[in-house]
Amino acid sequence: MKVLVATDKPFAKVAVDGIRKEIEAAGYELVLLEKYGEKAKLLEAVKDANAIIIRSDIIDAEVLDAAKELKIVVRAGAGYDNVDLEAATAHNVCVMNTPGQNSNAVAELAFGLMVMAVRNMYNGTSGTELMGKKLGIHAYGNVGRNVARIAKGFGMEIYAFDAFCPKEVIEKDGVKAVGSAEELYSTCDVVSLHIPATAETKNSINYALVNKMPKGGLLVNTARKEVINEAELIQLMEERTDLKYMTDIMPAANETFAAKFAGRYFSTPKKMGAQTAEANINAGIAAAKQIVGFLKDGCEKFRVNK
Ligand code: 3PG
Numbered sequence: 001m002k003v004l005v006a007t008d009k010p011f012a013k014v015a016v017d018g019i020r021k022e023i024e025a026a027g028y029e030l031v032l033l034e035k036y037g038e039k040a041k042l043l044e045a046v047k048d049a050n051a052i053i054i055r056s057d058i059i060d061a062e063v064l065d066a067a068k069e070l071k072i073v074v075r076a077g078a079g080y081d082n083v084d085l086e087a088a089t090a091h092n093v094c095v096m097n098t099p100g101q102n103s104n105a106v107a108e109l110a111f112g113l114m115v116m117a118v119r120n121m122y123n124g125t126s127g128t129e130l131m132g133k134k135l136g137i138h139a140y141g142n143v144g145r146n147v148a149r150i151a152k153g154f155g156m157e158i159y160a161f162d163a164f165c166p167k168e169v170i171e172k173d174g175v176k177a178v179g180s181a182e183e184l185y186s187t188c189d190v191v192s193l194h195i196p197a198t199a200e201t202k203n204s205i206n207y208a209l210v211n212k213m214p215k216g217g218l219l220v221n222t223a224r225k226e227v228i229n230e231a232e233l234i235q236l237m238e239e240r241t242d243l244k245y246m247t248d249i250m251p252a253a254n255e256t257f258a259a260k261f262a263g264r265y266f267s268t269p270k271k272m273g274a275q276t277a278e279a280n281i282n283a284g285i286a287a288a289k290q291i292v293g294f295l296k297d298g299c300e301k302f303r304v305n306k
Pocket of ligand 1: 009055056077079080274275
């Protein structure tokens with residue numbers, strides 16, 4: 001059995017070593033394709049792979065067509081919007097993710113971005129503190145929960161909205177559950193986004209919603225760029241010079257944001273929320289174990305294309 005690790009954004013070496021150990025202990029072969037850049041290289045590498053471990057790498061119908069021996073794809077991470085689930089099902093390929101394995105890393109970066117924003121991008125002028133500010137967590141999944149845990153240490157007042165998570169689950173963490181996204185944005189000084197990119201959420205963070213934020217509002221995005229309605233956010237930030245936007249996922253309109261909103265906009269150059277040795281080890285080794293469990297015992301826990 002051939003297990004391909006296809007990561008355009010590579011894992012830390014220590015994580016690759018751990019993945020290799022799991023795969024070889026099961027008697028399988030590990031093939032590594034890192035920083036491949038062009039899709040053609042991925043199409044060539046998947047030809048004889050029985051299993052693939054990916055990150056944000058795109059697995060579409062063309063890749064699945066080329067991967068004639070493929071049985072399983074594991075997205076080492078949470079969001080699987082980069083995999084065409086319907087095409088995978090049609091090709092009889094199981095798709096899994098590794099929920100929770102990299103969530104602390106993403107949550108920590110959200111605070112890195114928050115501190116940078118409230119300290120005026122470290123330009124030496126007096127900023128503000130996070131203590132006592134109202135934090136809104138938009139979606140209370142694994143990352144959202146870690147954000148809540150860390151926010152307690154900062155002394156923030158914590159609110160959350162999640163259409164799919166029961167109020168009691170949120171409130172048992174000492175977080176105030178609000179009834180709508182509109183309420184969250186109108187209540188909170190800082191909103192941290194943790195929604196996945198789905199047909200329902202794409203472009204949903206728009207002018208009307210963000211405009212509900214109080215004066216000096218800060219929006220932090222460590223989720224997906226697709227959830228932002230970029231044209232509307234640009235229009236709003238032109239009108240409201242008090243708003244700040246910090247993101248780990250570079251917008252398509254990055255140059256416009258950077259040119260128009262210097263001092264109140266920042267994007268990391270490459271999505272790096274999950275780019276820690278710990279998160280790479282956790283997610284990478286979980287992916288390797290899930291592949292072995294699937295190929296040896298037919299275990300389908302964490303399957304996302306039912
Ligand atoms: C995820 O969905 O797990 C995070 O967005 C991390 O993605 P990455 O593996 O591409 O860094």
